[in-house]
Amino acid sequence: MSEKEIKNLEQIFEAKIVRDEKIEPKDWMPEKYRQTHIRQISQHAHSEIVGMLPEGNWITRAPSLRRKVALLAKVQDEAGHGLYLYSACETLGISRDELYEQLHSGKAKYSSIFNYPTLTWADMGAIGWLVDGAAIINQVPLCNTSFGPYARAMVRVCKEESFHQRQGYEIMLTLCNGTPEQKEMAQDALNRWWWPSLMMLGPTDDESVHTAQSMKWKLKRKTNDELRQQFIDQTVPQADILGITIPDPDLKWDEETGHYDFGPIDWDEFWQVVKGHGPCNKERISARVNAWNNGEWVRDAAMAYAEKQQAKKVEKAS
């Protein structure tokens, strides 16, 4: 292809994005666009399936049958989200096996929030309320992102995430209306999940590498700091209803800006976890690697069986 032809394709591509038309897998796209999307979508897919682990940790110990069923269904939804997102990613010309390989080797990242441990039942409430809550704030704008398969996956995912968030909040509400021990459990969970949830919305704007480009491709519509502010403004009144305290002594309503002011985030902790040294990074990755390695003989068997069946069919037909 001549340079002129490429220029032409680039113009068509950019015009499409400006007109809010979707880019589909078969359309021409700049290599950088493809790579950025593979990175972001797979990172999102990995987050969904690694995210199954901290909550899966409480399925066998859920305190009632109703909660057990709801938790199972939630973790199953996350597996479903992983599935749509891997499929969306595969349309960009990379296989699911390759994507897993990147996760297992540590080359690909996933949301660092899942590297924190789930220590009590209240963590199931706090995760739904705060983590799914922050995820929604991150993801709702993606329902209009430029890459068609990603946008469509997000519409479905966001619907389910808001259900998860309500479910989590309802767990918190039950605890906060319960005994003093239960309320304390809820407060302790909020204390442990609050700051990591704020970090989930990404590094502060002056340290975020991808923002400008991502804005143009509608992978991002607001900056990390704007999303974080939106999350805080939305969540503080919810904590007030629960009657528990957000663990930030600097948190206060600012009449002038119409937003909550908040205290400094410990970015050293964030980078420590992102770089692989959080409390559960090793456990999470090794759980995924073990599941994959222990499942190899099963996947091989399914493949071998399918080939044998196919061969039998061919034999019959001839």
Added chain:
Amino acid sequence: MNFTHLREKNKMNTETLKDYILEIADNSLILGQRFGELCGHGPSLETDIALTNMSLDLFGQVRSYYQYIAQLSEEEKTEDDIAFLRLERDYKNVLLVEQPNTDFGYVITRQYFFDVFHLMLMQQLQYSKDETLSAIAKKGIKEVSYHKRFSGDWLKRLGDGTKESHERVQKAVNDLWPYTNELFEMTEAATAATEAGVGVDAGQLKEPYYKEVSELLKEATLEVPESKYFHKGGKQGVHTEHMGYILSDMQFMQRTYPGMKW
């Protein structure tokens, strides 16, 4: 004349009925619990989703049965009291369902061995004179048919897949086989329920069960174990050593925080 007395005679005693329901329901509870351990650790996302689905079906059935028992109880009881607050000796599930998730071969074999029985049971139980049991069974048939198709298909894949999968699943079949016979054991409660037209004569399911299972094993190129030595005890509440650990996880919250709402 005292008609209540007459009616009582034809009807089975409520305690016996409750025991009989527990015998059925506890299997779904413990098997569902075993699946709960696997969520996120399976060989593929698709199998994770399928196993979670089955677990959800099983817990759905459990809730219907326990809610019914709670209704039948004179004391104030909830489904959760029944699920979480019994002593190990009061759980009536068969030993098969409490066997561990040793590997995917064991998970599938345990499932298939149970599903074939479970479907036959539901197909009979739908004709129970007890309307609630009949309704639960009718709903269960659809679910359990799917479970059996899933586990049976996988058993064939593993049996007739690779040399490694064949050997692994044969070992699972051999190890779990001794737990199959207990499925057909008739307890006092089951006998009384059957006589009252409420329960199912599990003894009659034995022959068709072994016929069906043996045929599938052969199709899966697996050997049908010849062992005539079987284990039992679950239906009397005498479990394997695994059961205590299953319950300590399952009951943890209810035991640690007695009497709270969640």
